Amino acid sequence: MTTGLPFDDIRNLLSTMPQADGSAVAAVRERDGQLTKPPGALGRLEEIVAWMAAWQGRDMPRVERPVVAVFAGNHGVVAQGVAAYPQAVTAQMVANFQNGGAAVNQICKTFDLGLKVFELALERPTRDITQDAAMDEAECAATMAYGMEATAGGCDLLCVGEMGIGNTTIAAALSHGLFGGKAEDWVGPGTGVDSEGLKRKADAVRRATALHKAHLDDPLEVLRRLGGRELAAMAGAILGARMQRVPVLIDGYVATAAAAVLFKANPSALDHCMAAHVSAEPAHKALLAKLGMKPLLDLGMRLGEASGAAMAAGVVKAAVNTHANMATFASAGVSDKG
Template identity: 60%
Template sequence: MTADSAPFADIRRLVAEMPGPDEDALAAVRARDAVLTKPAGALGRLETLVEWLAVWQGKATPTLDRPLVCVFAGSHGVTARGVSAFPDAVNRQMLDNFSAGGAAINQLCAAYGLGFKVFDLAIDLPTGDICEGPALDEKATVATMAFGMEAVAAGTDCLAIGEMGIGNTTIAAAIYCALWGGEPAHWVGRGTGVDAAGLARKAEAIALALKTHAGHLDDPLGVLARLGGREIAAMAGAILAARLQRIPVVLDGYVSTAAAAVLYALDPHALDHCVAGHLSVEGAHAEVLERLGLEPILSLGMRLGEASGAALALGVIKGALACHRDMATFAQAGVAGPS
């Protein structure tokens, strides 16, 4: 960031520099698909997922040699308002559980042969209570986005992003409400399992936060700074870095798509390299995906977070690529093609 620029200037510049799809790669994939031993279109979305990999990797023969699942962990000052069923201590405990290999995401990554990294974003230092002031200042927001950008490892050929952080479904709902309007109650969900009273407290906290920041929410990056969290800022940075490095992205659930929504508000093409791993039952996730133009790969009634839905979707994508790469052509198999 240059000394004389506003904190968000470089983020806007990077968004403006995002590369587009590789049409030559798309043509190559479609040409091979046309001669594989199956009826045209018979594999449905599995075929378009391979096309998606190709156009955003810029490869006529796409790969999934180094898929990576990244989980970003943060903590939130708003939890003091009783918006979660679990205490803040769970943040550190879950990081330890990830390290010990005991979480659901550990098992899914092992099952599908996925790389896995967890990023501790000052987990013991909550962001500011959004009902009283900004979660982060602009410089801290950009620095956290930059950290997320640096988390995208060289050589990764597909990135799945997820998060962990007590209170972050409240934060995600606040971001959606600020970006798209409507009543806070429309956007909130049960999160970690709050009761009706907890659900009401979540809506009340969001309403108060929007009132506190009234007049400062017309810029999507301002929304991220004032209402977001470190894990959401880092995910936004990771999504953007992946685009710049031609790495396709699989988004997880309700909180991950809040990071995506900020980028989409900056540029409706900012998520063209992304797919939604699954439809979560948290909050209004179905509406979020519709607004972002994303069709979920899976719908399994999940609301766990920690990139679990995205990891499962990567398993489907690996299967799609295996069919495209390893299926015999009509000529190879000695099978008559379509007349």
């Protein structure tokens, strides 16, 4: 039943998502059994190839047009003293991305990944979630739709990440709103707040979820009330990729919190996604457990800006290329086991 409200289109997409291609997975597994290696010897690399095949719908999956999408937003909750850096750093880092000077730029160059940076009204932070809803429904839905542009022009693997001073507080508020527990369970140092900063973060999360308590049973309402523009855009990018059968690598804590909104709306909404890594932000591991996701990498990273997802894209490329280019026992003249 629709009401004509902006979220209706999002809800419709969540109920009509494409499903995995089982025949492509079967073809990958059949070929894998013929490659010059013992069965299962490549471990999770074999799982990655099957996952890529399932969502690309190809017997021989490929990574030829990978895209790293970084969404940047600012947050009114920074006024609560929850961040170690001034809000101006968001725009400064966006300029750094555009000038090729950030860590993610170097990782993208290493693995030949395309990079797109989406700047989301940085001059106009979302409203302070301890005092009001971050966005109204129309803005949140429109921002999700904007995030769907991440795959415009075509791509065959999408890496989703963010930049936004104060957004680990937003991720904590979303996680608390979606999964409960205590505010302290979901906050962490972010970019480096001290012990007093951690207390301010927990207090802000506690007050925000209490203010919006009556609406926490609807994941999209949680997103618009406790979220931010870059989180709405990432949720939209993930959903848009699903509609186009593009596999997704989810970056760190903030990106995972955005993805969690879709999971709570439909538990199968992240089947086309993998967790790129587990960050050093303490609550990220707990959030991944809620989503039933096993990260590909654990490198102690906590940078954001899709850096972990870009690193994982290198692993995915290696998995796909290994599967495609290894010899079979027959073609190599190698004896298979008896």
